Amino acid sequence: MKSEILSVLRNTEGYISGQELCERFGVSRTAVWKGINQLKNEGYQIEAVQNKGYRLCGYPESISKIELESRMHTKWAGQNLICLDSIDSTNDYIKKLAEEGAPHGTLAVADYQSGGKGRRGRSWVTPHGSAIAMSILVRPKLAPEKASMMTLVAGMAVAKSVKEVTGLDVKIKWPNDVVINGRKISGTLTEMSMELGAIHYIVIGTGINANVTEFPEEIKDIATSLILEKGEKVDRAAIICAHMEAFEDFYDRFMEYGDMTLLKEDYQELLANQNQQVRVLEPGNEYTGIARGIDELGQLLVEKEDGSIVKVYAGEVSV
């Protein structure tokens, strides 16, 4: 149905009413509405105006390999680059490449994910042509228990690159959610493969709500996007390339000590709740305190009312 609707929208000057679409295809209003939403999810911009109908006003904009390659100024991050129109999950895709021996720094970018994965078993929506979904493969010589800090490194790189490209006031909500005005614009999922107590490889997958204008009901109050915050479309390719440059720099600094020693200060400058009250949500244990930055292991330091400092390793923090 969506391709028929698309073809009518393409060939219509101005608006076409929902009723006319129903009649033309002999389908219900709901079927038309679903078709329109599917097209929007694939990156088509469709204006809906009451008493007028629908109008196609923009096409998906894909990110091409040639464009990224011509703008990527890194030594290793993203130098081996794969651009995909559509994939289930870039993390799963990179894992397969890693098993086949792909080099450190291999990056996969997808224009659409049909099964994007979030942290804690949640799903992650990547609408066609408007979001950023990317996963990078790294092969560090590092103790496996330190791998989770890569998520913080990636979060810092997102915050830095988005700030640089858009000028927006970007912050990090520990450990790695990147937020603007308290709403999430990006998340990172890190997955590791290890053998005999050593890291085989790590896949760091990052999603950024770049030009996304609509969110599923369940997250619409906590998520935002760069286009919504900036009021204009952002250059996805510029963000990906800036992100790779920042990530490469932060990663190299991380690897000097194998921890956050050289990144702690930069991280704290980006921390959304630094010196503010936070609520720590650990399974079976919730408490409030003041966020006092992170230690070299990336643990959030929370000062409780009695002055004691708790190091938060896992769990979630809310304002």
Ligand code: BTN
């Ligand atoms: C989170 O829950 O905050 C983490 C979201 C991570 C989403 C990204 S999008 C690219 C990569 N591929 C996936 O399937 N997930 C990550």
